[in-house]
Amino acid sequence: MDLKKLASALIPDTDLLAPEKYEEIFPPRTVPNGAEVTRLAPSPTGFIHLGNLYSALADERAAHTTGGVFYLRIEDTDEKRKVEGAVESVIRSLKYFGIKFDEGAEIESPLNKYGPYYQRQRAKIYRSFVKKLLEQGLAYPCFCTAEELDEVRAKQTESKETTGYYGKYAKCRNLTEEEIYANLKAGKPFVIRLKSQGSIENKTTFRDAIKGDITVTENDQDVVILKSDGIPTYHFAHAIDDHFMRTTLVIRGEEWLSSLPVHIELHKVLGFKPPRYAHTCSLMKMDGGTKRKLSKRKDPELSLDYYRKAGYYPQAVVKYLMTVLNSNFEEWTLKNPDGDYKDFKFKIDKMGKSGALFDLDKLNDTSKTEISKLSAEECLAFLKGWVDEFGTDADKAHFEDKDYLIKILTLIMGIGGKKRRKDIERAEQGVRLLDYFFDDTFNPDYSYRFDKHTVNTVLEKFASVYDPADDNSAWFAKVKAIAPEVGFASEMSEYKANPEAFKGNVSDVAEILRIAITGSPNSPDLCTIMNILGKDRSVARLLKAKI
């Protein structure tokens, strides 16, 4: 068979570059020794999720802790999946979490020398290599229809054989020259398949950067490398792109592990040295007693928008992910509470080998801790950012008064005190903590644990003696002074020694006042709250709260 002629008939393009040319066009990168070149290669579905962020963070850290390059490539080989604006959305979302690319699709950079970074725009490159494989007899056209393939698969499943296009099932593998040209003449659509040289009898070990040594069986499937629309499949594009973009470390989800044999064979037939691979485990979730992979259809928490809407502090999400990525990160954080996570020595081989259950409690704790380290101004800026996008009209109006909010936040965050408070976990919840400082959102629940007389006496008495000029101890002295008037103990020690003798104690007096002022039995320092509210509003609230 004249393979050269066949290759030209199948790939009639007249403007293809010789495959060897690409080695010159995309020369090895000049990066320091040991530097990793990594990439994030999403398909442009527009849905960027936690798994992408997780992977992107690993890529970004692997590249930047070694002085390497992290780039963005768009895997748009599947026309059906394309969504408008998806690429910008990926970049924007990752940027929100502090992850930036050095080069790639839609990235302004002088480094963009290995593009184009959209696979559809790389069709010529792929086709040049497919043609070469055809000429070498390492690939062949296949005219099987989807129906035929389905039929074969059904039969294989029924007889419990391995499904796929291989061995005796590879019908088109041995088509004669006449048959091929006849099919071509008849205008039948075709795909190009790899003529696999492997056998499942041969097993080798392969070193994965995360999983360590794994057993791989040679590929014997005649996988499709070029689809009938002339665009390559993921497998083929991966081999070509990661070779010519000079990727050193391919970090991807472990769902790719099973197609590793295909990728190894592809690199082999193309004459490329494979990159190193790191297969990460998936983020899992507990569902009805068993673990399962986080799913974008079922789990809203997989979407990054979920975290933005809930108002998680972006850096906290990143830090949480870092603890999942490298468990010794947490220990490092404890030693370097104010350290930049970028100073941590990320190691790809420290990544966990088993799928981690996504731990919302831990994320919450991380977010709370991160927010507690902010200055009042930083916290205000963060909350305002959330309010601008997701807040109510009342929230937006409240956020006009910057000075007032700074006072409130200084109190809520415990700034100036011995220890920071950790009341704000997320913006969505933190903004609600502000409600009682504004009359329009003050929504008290006057459920007192004491009788009418006691409550009203406390309220009236305190309203009459309250003076905003009082410092904390003067304020508290007044609270204590009221206690005996309603039969409460004014000293805790006194009460504890003889609880039967009193109806209550100072803390109960404070509770009544607190409910009146804030609408809730729990709050930060009441004296300061009243001070922030001012005398008129404080007194008004005390009197309004009578029953």
Added chain:
RNA sequence: GGCCCUGUGGUCAAGCGGUUAAGACGGAGCCCUCUCAAGGCUCAAUCCCGGGUUCGAUUCCCGGCAGGGUCACCA
């Protein structure tokens, strides 16, 4: 089902043949305290099972079992 990956407290996990089996989150309790939050202290809780190898296995080997992934002209 075939193939591959994984298996230490409720969760994330250190651990690389001999340890009282770290730490963090969560839980319980105590202290502090005008409540809450924070903080401090304390406690409970783990090596999937069965065989080997070995003086000794959580660590090594084999076999089960369990969980996960994957079997497309999707990535």
